[in-house]
Amino acid sequence: MAEQPIPDQQPTPEQPENARASSRRQFLRRAGLVAAVLVPAGVAGGALGTAAASAAPSQEMAAAEREALRQRFLDEARAAVQAAHPLAASEQLPEAALANLADPTGQRAVKLQAAVPRPAAAPRQAAQVAPPVQQNVLVRMQQDLQRALQKPIEQRRWAMAIDLRKCIGCSACTVACKAENKLPPGVVYRPVVEEEVGTYPNVSRRFTPRPCMQCENPPCVPVCPVSATYQRPDGIVEIDYNACIGCRYCIAACPYGARTFDWGENYTSGTPRLEAYEQKVSFEYGQSWSRENGQSPVGNVRKCQFCVHRLEAGMLPACTTTCVGGATYFGDANDPRSLVSELISRPNTMRLKEELGTRPKVYYVL
């Protein structure tokens, strides 16, 4: 819950009531308002209560009225949310989220706020809250992940945000992905596209990591002749290696070049010894896959799956945890509190080839 103090706009007796309200409406930030309406009686309300203990009984009445209004707001909000978001309504939403969903513009809160008579002296102490310590993004994303795993699978919507301003083109994500999924030669899930911008000598470089976009409307899925690739309930596009016949139609259909074929090659074949690291099993899709004797995934099409085997074990994707610059964000886009949904709702994001209507779930922050 927002810990910002209620902006201290004491009405002066000279100003008429409605003018005061309108000036406040212009002045107050929405978060502050929501906080003001939602101040729980037990927490900030308690502080208010003790600070105003010696105040006149009219102020106690005002406090009771505030609480009643708060409840009214919450009830209205619940009803509104239930009408607009049937999925979200099925769980117990925290009050802040409820307010966010029911009152995105803050107008409801403004109305309620305007109706409440303010206490004469707002306590100064409440304003002096230490600025929040910034949490490590990995820890926060880890918490987001844990929270998402609590939900049923069909309510998760895994999404990735890649901050291109932070990407330094080190390709650590490419390598981490190669190691995590034990990828053979010719198979790469997350290459980093490098571009030189400008004309020599006035040049700079730009880097774009390119995982699978996990499209909401994936062009690769309808073309598969054997339904071996499909969208999971959590939005990840999965390949059933045991069903894929290796026709490579999906490679032709993918507008992002995200799919590569496992040709059955090894880095150390043709050398005296096939190294052990090449024979390790990969755990894609939560199963173990051995490439020995040309078994699947040899002869199959392969691609990034957001490390779904790690996700389900409560871990972030390998590219995300390894990213040197912290440029890769990951989480549940269906959770308004998650870091990734904060990032992807900003205006400075884009997705690749949006004109094709594929609706990728990988966002680039610019």
Next chain:
Amino acid sequence: MKKTVYYLVIVALSLLGLWALWVRVEQGMKVTALTSYISWGLWVSVYIYFIGLSAGSFLLSTMIYVFRMHQLERVGRMALLTALFSLGAGLLFIWVDLGHLERFWEIFTRPHFTSMMAIESYLYLVYMALILAELWLLMRDDLATLRDKTVGWRRPLYRLLALGYRTATAPAARQKQVEQARWWITALGILGIPTAVGVHGGTGAIFAVAIARPYWNGGLFPIVFLVSALASGAALVTFLYAAFGPRVAEFLQVLKGVANLTILFIGIDLLLLLSEAVTGLYGGVPSHVEVFNAIFQGPFAFVFWLGQLGLAAVVPIVAVSIALTRQPRLPHPQAILAGHPAPPRGNAPTARRRPVGALTLASLAIVAVVVAGDALVLSSQRAPVLLAASSPELPVLSTIGFWVAQLALVAGVVALLAQRWGSPHFWLGLAGLSTVAGILAVRVNIVIPGFVVPVLEHLNHAYQDPRLRYTYFPNGLEWASTVGLVALIVFLFSLAYELLPIYGLEEKAR
């Protein structure tokens, strides 16, 4: 003797094909030169080539049995047989291209009706059943006769193929049988038209629906597939009939009919190509322009200029135009029936030498100019630049000019030869063979250019790996398997051609 040599060669090549297939099965897809970025290559091109050949020859057979173009009637069964074996070849090549050969049946056990590839697979089966049914109805009387008259090891074969059918002896019953067969053949032919259009137009749609590939994605593409299918089908029948067709009275007339059709389809195909290229190049959108640049002046530009334009357009058009205007040097049909089946070789005493005409002189001039120009280019330092094609050192027009000159050379040589040498049916057959070979270049230029432009700019440099490149040229094994497996199909076709009554017994006896 000739036949023995033919069979020795074809069996040797078939064995090469089987060996290549074994290597492919044993070692997997790594034996190919394909990459993850150019993931369909020679095998897929050959697949759509044979599907096109099949659909084309089937549609040609419907012109006979549905639209009653009787002058082509003699090639009807051959067209259907060609359709059947081409379909088999197409399916063989797409099967070889699968990463997991043993799982092909999943297309039927795990159907996915939104996939053009799955839909096409089901359609291929329907189409195959139609062809088989039509062929059987056309041949059943002859098969029954053969069963009753043949002795030796062929007899059980004909017994099997005749499926217990008996030709009625009573005139009324016989009349009923003939009418029944005719009705069914027409009905199956009518049903076959949408099926064959679906088979090949749909194969085009496999490509045309891919939104990721601007070169393929569009409404014209399935039509291009169909028209070039008709061209290749008609061309194949032209060739087969010219080479093996019985030399009967209407031989040359029938041959001219199918050759004319071939040229018509080639013309429409060229028109569609022009339309695609002009609209694609006009806007300057990189994903469109780069594809056409790769086709017209990329490292494999010769596939377009020599294959697609040379073999599948210039040679047949020039050869057919000249052959149609020349007097037949064939002996009179009565002479054939009198026991002289082969036309006299070389300059028979009866064949007069014609005077040197303007066309001959013009052809000579073109040939001389282009050969001189080529000699000049090859002796200069610019030759490697020009032949390596798309080079910033040279203006676009000089690369294209070079190839246009080579086409003129081809046209000149063909015109010169066709006027002075050989019989019309030789040149018509050659036009057919040349088109059949050239359409393969058309198919290669459908599949591979779709992949040559990186789907994301600079993706080609993002990760260095031999399997992550935007260059592809088929390796030895791909060529060996292609030549060998085609030989295998040709071998089987030859057997069927010898054993089955392709021209009808009555006509043979005539």
